[in-house]
Amino acid sequence: MRSLDRMFEQSSRTLAQRTSRRSLLGALGQLLTGAALLPLLPLARGGRAEAATAQPDVNNPQSCDYWRYCAIDGFLCACCGGSTTSCPPGTVPSPITWIGTCHNPADDRHYMVSYNDCCGKTSCGHCDCNRNEREKPTYRPSRNNDLNWCLANGDDSNYHCSVSVILGVVPPGS
Amino acid sequence: MLMRRRALLAALALAGVHAAVADPMVDYTLFCMGCHGAQARGVPGKVPPLAGALSRFMRTPQGRDYVLRVPGAANSALSDAQLTAVLNWLAERDAGAGAAPVAPFTVAEVTAARRTPLASVQETRRAVISALAAGGGAAPALDY
Amino acid sequence: MRASALMFTALVYLVAGVPVRAAPPPLQAEQLSVQKLPPPNPHWIYVFDEAFFNEIDARIHLFDGDTYQRLGQIDAGFSPGVNLSPDGATTVVATTYFSRGSRGTRTDVVEFTDNRTLRVTHEIVLPAKRAETVPSLFNVAYSADGHFVYAAYITPAASFGVLDPEHGTVLGEIDTAGCQLVIPSGPNRVSSLCESGRLLTVTLDAQGHEAGRAMSAQFFDTDHDPVFAQGIKSASGYLFVSFLGEVHEVDLSDGQPRFAAPWSLVSPAERGVWRPGGVQLGALQRALGRLYVPMHKGGEGSHKEGGSEIWVFDAGSHRRLARWPVAPLGLAPIVAVQVSQDEAPVLFAATSAADVAVLDARSGRLRHVEKHLGQTPWMMLN
Numbered sequence: 001m002r003s004l005d006r007m008f009e010q011s012s013r014t015l016a017q018r019t020s021r022r023s024l025l026g027a028l029g030q031l032l033t034g035a036a037l038l039p040l041l042p043l044a045r046g047g048r049a050e051a052a053t054a055q056p057d058v059n060n061p062q063s064c065d066y067w068r069y070c071a072i073d074g075f076l077c078a079c080c081g082g083s084t085t086s087c088p089p090g091t092v093p094s095p096i097t098w099i100g101t102c103h104n105p106a107d108d109r110h111y112m113v114s115y116n117d118c119c120g121k122t123s124c125g126h127c128d129c130n131r132n133e134r135e136k137p138t139y140r141p142s143r144n145n146d147l148n149w150c151l152a153n154g155d156d157s158n159y160h161c162s163v164s165v166i167l168g169v170v171p172p173g174s
Numbered sequence: 175m176l177m178r179r180r181a182l183l184a185a186l187a188l189a190g191v192h193a194a195v196a197d198p199m200v201d202y203t204l205f206c207m208g209c210h211g212a213q214a215r216g217v218p219g220k221v222p223p224l225a226g227a228l229s230r231f232m233r234t235p236q237g238r239d240y241v242l243r244v245p246g247a248a249n250s251a252l253s254d255a256q257l258t259a260v261l262n263w264l265a266e267r268d269a270g271a272g273a274a275p276v277a278p279f280t281v282a283e284v285t286a287a288r289r290t291p292l293a294s295v296q297e298t299r300r301a302v303i304s305a306l307a308a309g310g311g312a313a314p315a316l317d318y
Numbered sequence: 319m320r321a322s323a324l325m326f327t328a329l330v331y332l333v334a335g336v337p338v339r340a341a342p343p344p345l346q347a348e349q350l351s352v353q354k355l356p357p358p359n360p361h362w363i364y365v366f367d368e369a370f371f372n373e374i375d376a377r378i379h380l381f382d383g384d385t386y387q388r389l390g391q392i393d394a395g396f397s398p399g400v401n402l403s404p405d406g407a408t409t410v411v412a413t414t415y416f417s418r419g420s421r422g423t424r425t426d427v428v429e430f431t432d433n434r435t436l437r438v439t440h441e442i443v444l445p446a447k448r449a450e451t452v453p454s455l456f457n458v459a460y461s462a463d464g465h466f467v468y469a470a471y472i473t474p475a476a477s478f479g480v481l482d483p484e485h486g487t488v489l490g491e492i493d494t495a496g497c498q499l500v501i502p503s504g505p506n507r508v509s510s511l512c513e514s515g516r517l518l519t520v521t522l523d524a525q526g527h528e529a530g531r532a533m534s535a536q537f538f539d540t541d542h543d544p545v546f547a548q549g550i551k552s553a554s555g556y557l558f559v560s561f562l563g564e565v566h567e568v569d570l571s572d573g574q575p576r577f578a579a580p581w582s583l584v585s586p587a588e589r590g591v592w593r594p595g596g597v598q599l600g601a602l603q604r605a606l607g608r609l610y611v612p613m614h615k616g617g618e619g620s621h622k623e624g625g626s627e628i629w630v631f632d633a634g635s636h637r638r639l640a641r642w643p644v645a646p647l648g649l650a651p652i653v654a655v656q657v658s659q660d661e662a663p664v665l666f667a668a669t670s671a672a673d674v675a676v677l678d679a680r681s682g683r684l685r686h687v688e689k690h691l692g693q694t695p696w697m698m699l700n
Contacts, residue, residue, distance in 0.1 A: 071619070095217050096474060098208045112203055122420035125371040133619035137547045138451050139498045139511045140251065140540055141474055142205050148397055148450035151472060152220040155424045157450075158396065158416060159373060170204075171197055209474050220473050245476070245496025249513040251541060291514070293531055294493050295475070 058105055064129035068113050068164045070102035071135045073145035077118050077161040079127035085165050087118035092156040093163075094119055094149045098142055100134060101170050112167040119150035121160040198263035201256050206246065214264065216318055222299070227314035228261070229268040230306065232276040240302045242279070242287035244295055254285045355389060355434060356382075360660035362389070364409065364699040365674060366400050366453055367692030373397055374420055378409060378699075379692050380436070383664045383676050386686045390436045395427075397450040399457025402699050403483075404464050407433055409699075410483070412448055412458035412469045428458065428469055428481060442486050444479055447471035449499070453597060453697040454548040455556075456499035461506070466526055468500035468508050478508065480526035489526030494518055499547060501556065503570040511547055515540055517568070517575050537566055537577040546621070548697075550600040550609070552633075557602065559583070559594050559611065561621045565636075581636040583611060583629065591615055595623040597696040598654035602633060603663050603679055609633045610665055610679070612652035613641075624651025624670045630682070642682040649675055649687070656698035668695040 057065035061078040068084065069076070081088035097116040104111055136143040150157040206224075210216055214224040231237035241247060241261065250257060262278040269275055292298050306313035361383035369376045376394040381387070394400060395413030402409055409431040417423040426444040431437065449457055449470040458469045460483070467481040471491070476498045480489045497510035497518040506522040506529075515536040523529040538545045538560060545566055549556035555570035563583035569576040584592050592613050594600065600611045609632075612625025630640040644652055650671035657665045663679035674691040677684050 095211060096209045096221060099204055101204070112200070114208070120421060123371055123373045128371070130622060131619065132622050135619065135621075136540060136544050137511075138449075138472070139547060140513045140544070141472070142208055142251070144451075146452040147472065147474075151450050152217050152474065154446065155416065155422060157414070157424055158420050167203055168200075171200060221475075245513075249496050251513075292495050295495050296493055 062127060064127070064131065066164075067104050067106075068102045068111065068166065069129055070113075070131050070133040071100040071145055072115055072162050072164055073130045073132070074117065074128070074159065074162040075124035076127035076129055077124075077163045080118075080124035080161045082118060082161065082163065084163055087116075087163065088121075088124070088161065090121065091118040091160050092120040092153060093117075094153060096152050097149050098144055098147075099167065100143065100145075102133065102164075110170040112170055114163075114165040114167055115145060115149070116163050116165065117149040118160045118163065119153045120156035120158055122158055124161040198256075198259040201252055201260045202264065205250055205252055206260065209246070214268075218318060222318045223314075224264055225268055227268070229265045229276045230312050230314045231302065232265055232279075233311060234306060234309065237302050237306055238279070238283070239287050240292070240298055242284055243290060243292045243298075245291060248288040248291035254281050254288070257288070258284045353390075355380075355436070358406070358433070359384060360658045360700070361664050362700060363656060363658075363666050363674075364392075364400075364402065365666075365668065365691050365695045366394070366697040366699065367695050368397070368453065369693045371693060374416070376413070377692065378411075379695075380433075381674065381688065381691060383658065383666060386676070386688060388688075388691070392431050392436055399449065399470065400453070400697070400699065401455060401457075401459050402433075403460050404462055406700075408439075408483075409433055410458055410460065410467060412444070414446075414448060414450065428467060430483060440486050442467075442481050442483075442488060444469060444481075444488060445471075445491070447473045447477070447479075447491075452548070454499065455551065456501050456511075456547065456549065459500050459502050461502050461508075463505065466506075466522070468502065470499045472498065476510070478510070480522060482526065492520055492522075492528055494520070501549065501570075503555070503575065504573070507570075509570070509575060511545075513540055519575060532574060534575045535577070537568070537580075538564075546594070546599055548598055548600075550602050552602050553604050557600065557609070557633075559600055561593065562589055563592070563594055563613075565609075583613070583631065583638075590617070593620060594625075595621050596625060596651075596653040596655075597622070598656065598668075598698060599625075601655045601657040601665070603657045604659055605661070606663065606680075607633045608639070608657075608679065610655050610657060612655055612667070614651065624653040626651055628652060628655065628665075628667060628682070640682060642677075644669075644675075647675065647684045647687075649673065654695065654697055656700060658700060666698050668698060674698075 057063035058067050061084050087093050094117040097114050099114050101110050102113050135145050138144045138146050148159050150159050209221045210224050216223040231241045258279050258281045303313050303316050363381050365379045367377045374396045376398050378392040380389040392409050394411045395415055398411050398413035400411050411429045414426050424446050426446045426448040427441045429441045430439050432439050449472040460467050467483045469479040471477045476494045476496050477491050478500045479491050482489055494510045497512040501509040503509040509517045509519045515538045517534040520531045521529045543560045543562045545558040545560045549558050555568045558566040564580040566580050567578040594611050595614050596612045602609050611629050613629045614623045614626050616623055628642040631638050650669040652667045653670050654668040657663055657679050665677045665679040667675045672690050674688045676686040
């Protein structure tokens with residue numbers, strides 16, 4: 001599968017030509033299945049190794065300053081046995097979520113970030129982080145991080161931690 | 175799809191709307207996907223699907239009116255032009271093979287309908303689906 | 319002879335372990351009892367503790383703002399909505415339990431606690447739809463006459479449950495078409511906040527079913543300056559404060575919401591620089607007409623930061639009366655404020671370090687800091 005950021009940068013009409021009937025949204029349907037590991041952006045990989053730089057924590061997935069946590073609310077799954085893109089073992093990803101945008105200083109792009117919750121266990125209690133760039137109150141749920149996004153999980157709706165999954169680049173001008 | 179998109183953009187330009195709308199896939203991701211899902215299938219019992227439903231609603235005036243007045247559409251932060259583009263983008267993918275294509279929404283249609291959000295969503299949904307089913311042809315599933 | 323008799327007596331006493339001087343009587347045997355609460359006073363405060371690091375174990379701590387005593391606790395489950403009955407006699411908690419503590423079958427309930435005994439008297443089981451979100455006065459609320467209890471639902475579709483607290487039943491559910499929360503807005507009326515910047519008001523009949531609904535005019539702009547969902551109780555309705563510091567007063571005493579012209583907490587130079595923030599971001603002392611708001615310096619995205627200062631306003635003239643920096647008082651940023659409604663009012667301020675300060679509401683003088691009154695005290699009720 002082509003890397004997601006390149007996919008989103010292409011025009012949607014090109015993507016549409018590759019859309020299969022089986023999955024309404026084609027490649028978008030691959031997102032958040034948990035099966036595909038999203039590639040880390042090149043500069044993000046070396047988070048800990050960059051401790052000496054001016055803003056070391058901007059690239060550290062276990063730091064609240066990590067650039068893609070710009071509107072996260074809760075415990076970082078990366079500190080709880082998961083990662084920015086995986087729920088800790090034994091927890092259940094929330095199928096519903098909200099999606100924000102964060103600026104990556106490494107490449108000066110804005111990325112769409114999905115802030116799913118991982119559910120079904122009690123509070124991780126580690127790496128509590130609450131940032132609210134472009135966040136809005138609960139009456140705009142598509143931009144709100146206050147809601148327990150585990151809420152639609154039925155019996156598995158206890159809140160454990162939050163991830164931040166990159167979905168693609170926000171095209172300039174939109 | 176190429177022709178469709180050009181036609182859509184031309185229509186928007188004619189409507190006097192700035193044609194440089196955001197990419198509908200990006201808009202779907204940012205404003206709809208969080209609840210309706212990456213495959214637009216919703217969440218059983220919690221969030222209705224768009225797949226297997228949207229283009230069917232769009233077959234009748236009553237169904238089209240419903241789609242434009244549900245909270246997620248009527249109250250969405252998307253502009254009228256953006257909402258039009260997203261719905262048409264979704265509908266295009268949802269249309270069944272061999273079925274007559276549904277008429278895309280126009281911006282004017284969207285603008286007019288979404289100003290009055292529905293009061294009672296569940297009730298209206300059931301009524302619209304019943305009417306669609308009674309009228310023959312494919313109707314969205316009542317339950318989700 | 320006498321000397322030796324005396325010595326013998328002293329020796330006997332010594333051996334017997336009895337001190338030579340007369341001893342106090344031994345402590346009496348005791349009886350275990352249950353503490354009765356003293357008579358309530360206006361400086362009692364119910365401090366809601368989300369206990370975010372152990373979120374299934376939220377509590378409410380009852381604290382006496384005069385004696386600085388912790389009086390007792392009400393348990394509150396997972397991510398609850400909490401409120402008081404209009405007469406103050408009952409605490410209502412809308413919460414969620416899992417059958418195995420942190421997992422298992424989910425049950426949503428509304429529990430009622432008698433505030434004289436701090437015992438749960440009864441509960442009403444809800445459909446598992448309860449809104450699990452930031453604390454506010456509008457997650458669960460009584461009608462003004464105490465006849466109904468409203469519980470906000472988010473599934474993520476928005477609706478609310480109408481409950482009969484006296485008979486312990488769910489009367490029904492009202493679809494609010496995306497508008498959220500339950501703001502009691504008059505006899506048999508409930509309002510919800512809409513993304514469109516309007517209030518939806520639903521009128522109920524005596525059985526708690528919908529009799530009608532109306533949408534207000536738009537009074538705020540979600541895109542450019544949204545209002546915090548956490549409204550501040552006023553004499554005639556609620557104040558809603560916006561991210562940029564606009565105060566929207568909503569009068570709910572009539573048949574439909576009436577909006578006063580907004581006034582600003584900040585000067586033009588301060589706008590966008592100083593902002594309100596926190597969880598419970600304002601309290602109004604109604605007799606004095608004083609509004610207290612935690613304020614911080616920050617940019618876009620800082621709306622949940624606690625206040626480095628408490629600003630005090632005359633709600634009638636809109637004049638700022640005082641700025642009370644909190645760091646000199648040894649306090650961390652303020653995330654919640656509440657004020658008593660008596661003639662010698664006290665202001666309670668909860669900090670991000672989980673302390674609750676008690677201040678004189680007129681002068682701002684710090685009277686007491688209660689350390690760690692809960693794990694994450696985010697809202698206070700009285």
